[in-house]
Amino acid sequence: MTTEMIYSATSTGLIGLGxxxxxxxxxxxxxxxxxxxxxxxxxxxxVSLSARGDGExxxxxxxxxxxxxxVAVSATALGLVLIRRIHAVTGSTRLTPGAVVSDEDEL
Amino acid sequence: xxxxxxxxxxxxxxLAGALLCGVMSARLAAVVASVSSALTxxxxxxxxxxxxxxxxxxxxxxxWGAPLGIDLYADxxxxxxxxxxxxxxxxxxxFSLGYFRDAPDSERENSHSRGLYWSLWLVVWAAMHGIFxxxxxxxxxxxxxxxxxxxxxxxxxxxxxxxRAAMRYLLITLCGSLLYLLGVALIYxxxxxxxxxxxxxxxxxxxxxxxxxxxxxxxxALKTALVPLHFWLPAAHANAPAPxxxxxxxxxxxxxxxxxxxxxxxxFPAIDKAAAMMVLGVLGTVAIVWGxxxxxxxNRLKMLVAYSTVAQLGYLFVAFAPASTxxxxxxxxxxxxxxxxxxxxxxxxxxxxAGAIAAALGDDDFSxxxxxxxxxxxxxxxxxxxxxxxxxxxxxxxxxxxxLLLTAAARADQPVVxxxxxxxxxxxxxxxxxxxxxxxxxxxxxSGSDAGETGEVQAIPTTMxxxxxxxxxxxVLLGVWSAPPLHLLDIGLPFGExxxxxxxx
Numbered sequence: 001m002t003t004e005m006i007y008s009a010t011s012t013g014l015i016g017l018g019x020x021x022x023x024x025x026x027x028x029x030x031x032x033x034x035x036x037x038x039x040x041x042x043x044x045x046x047v048s049l050s051a052r053g054d055g056e057x058x059x060x061x062x063x064x065x066x067x068x069x070x071v072a073v074s075a076t077a078l079g080l081v082l083i084r085r086i087h088a089v090t091g092s093t094r095l096t097p098g099a100v101v102s103d104e105d106e107l
Numbered sequence: 108x109x110x111x112x113x114x115x116x117x118x119x120x121x122l123a124g125a126l127l128c129g130v131m132s133a134r135l136a137a138v139v140a141s142v143s144s145a146l147t148x149x150x151x152x153x154x155x156x157x158x159x160x161x162x163x164x165x166x167x168x169x170x171w172g173a174p175l176g177i178d179l180y181a182d183x184x185x186x187x188x189x190x191x192x193x194x195x196x197x198x199x200x201x202f203s204l205g206y207f208r209d210a211p212d213s214e215r216e217n218s219h220s221r222g223l224y225w226s227l228w229l230v231v232w233a234a235m236h237g238i239f240x241x242x243x244x245x246x247x248x249x250x251x252x253x254x255x256x257x258x259x260x261x262x263x264x265x266x267x268x269x270x271r272a273a274m275r276y277l278l279i280t281l282c283g284s285l286l287y288l289l290g291v292a293l294i295y296x297x298x299x300x301x302x303x304x305x306x307x308x309x310x311x312x313x314x315x316x317x318x319x320x321x322x323x324x325x326x327x328a329l330k331t332a333l334v335p336l337h338f339w340l341p342a343a344h345a346n347a348p349a350p351x352x353x354x355x356x357x358x359x360x361x362x363x364x365x366x367x368x369x370x371x372x373x374x375f376p377a378i379d380k381a382a383a384m385m386v387l388g389v390l391g392t393v394a395i396v397w398g399x400x401x402x403x404x405x406n407r408l409k410m411l412v413a414y415s416t417v418a419q420l421g422y423l424f425v426a427f428a429p430a431s432t433x434x435x436x437x438x439x440x441x442x443x444x445x446x447x448x449x450x451x452x453x454x455x456x457x458x459x460x461a462g463a464i465a466a467a468l469g470d471d472d473f474s475x476x477x478x479x480x481x482x483x484x485x486x487x488x489x490x491x492x493x494x495x496x497x498x499x500x501x502x503x504x505x506x507x508x509x510x511l512l513l514t515a516a517a518r519a520d521q522p523v524v525x526x527x528x529x530x531x532x533x534x535x536x537x538x539x540x541x542x543x544x545x546x547x548x549x550x551x552x553x554s555g556s557d558a559g560e561t562g563e564v565q566a567i568p569t570t571m572x573x574x575x576x577x578x579x580x581x582x583v584l585l586g587v588w589s590a591p592p593l594h595l596l597d598i599g600l601p602f603g604e605x606x607x608x609x610x611x612x
Contacts, residue, residue, distance in 0.1 A: 089267040
């Protein structure tokens, strides 16, 4: 029971954290990381599901997480390429062309 | 003898074509893509014929049945969406043949990326068939991600001006998919299976299932661009290359909506959703008004058409209001599906026509359209025919769909919905006529004699003329010839009762 609660709490926390950062942050790499953190939260939930019930582990959620990781890697790669292209073309790492800010703020 | 797996073929053929195109030169890739488009169309035709005669059926991918394997489920609703995808898809292929043939400027990329275009487009096509035909929640997630990633790459092919739109689109589509996946996890945790047909009878209204539905609905509404979650759509759809705009606006948004509809009806019948349906209905109303007003304010043709998509997607959600009542549900769901199909054809034709116009003029500013309409007769006729579909004038498919929605509103005793459906048609007329006005307006005096009056336009390939016109004619024929698709829809109907005798065309 407690193990399950730890997993659920971690998962909820990560999803919330990622979602918050996706909404609030402006730097594109941060936003892409936010998506990845959200994804990790969902994957942890899946992994914890395979331990439910007594007896053997359920392999299906693990298979789903593996597939999910493949999808996440591809999406992240595409995102990183896009960010590099945006930076090369516009010199900015944001979606909205705003006022120039300090490096610290930019991060 | 084992039946030939036609449902799998509808997914495998474009996928195989995509793999072949990825390793070929642009010229050869175009041939392969045309062949696999034609073969896909044949497979889908056989699939429709089979469902028509035999009824809805389950097909286990590779012979491995659920719960271990993945089941494909072909019923009338799924088939109608697949047929829409294929019809629009074939014309997108035809249009692309001309669009990517001569590549003079930056928007039409070099030969390498043109081979890549065919590959990406066929992958997205295959994955959309996967979404429509799959009855496994996780398989739908994977297919949605393939559609999303492929679409983002296709948008980014338009070059530097589309990069930001593509990036925003990527973030949105990933976020939406993750919210959906969260729901999948909760469902699997609660009931230990993923097959939609099997889940329907067993899912109860618990906290887990309610959170799952909420997360999935939010994620899918984000991907379907329901106002106020539409902010990413206009830039992505308007800045993409012309055939990609048509693909996104006509088909991709319908795929996520279809998943939402399936969940709503098939997986969560046990949850009381009446309040949520009224909220969706209100948001749909806002979408129709806001999208139309924004469309009217645009000064670029493709932006106008993109905002029109925001407005038209509102209709899909407005119908949730009458669908929440017992009396209106059956007709409202029929109206929604038919609207999705009619809009798919009309909007596909409209974006292809807009692409042809933009290619002929060099850009899609309304100011450069002035007075050059007579050189653009064919694409403008296509645009106007598609506009008839969007306005919902008889005899177009949009008219049939809106008539079903009006009937549902009357049965549910919701006059506001009836008013919105009608007023939305008037607003659509305004923005369609705005385009036609600019096309046939006199050029601005002063500059008229040299640029506008002679108004020479670039010659565009025949395929770019034919594809939008034919697709627009299909959109109109959906009204004249609405009995067969509505009959197909009633096969293996997941929702309510079939249309009564008074409503059958």
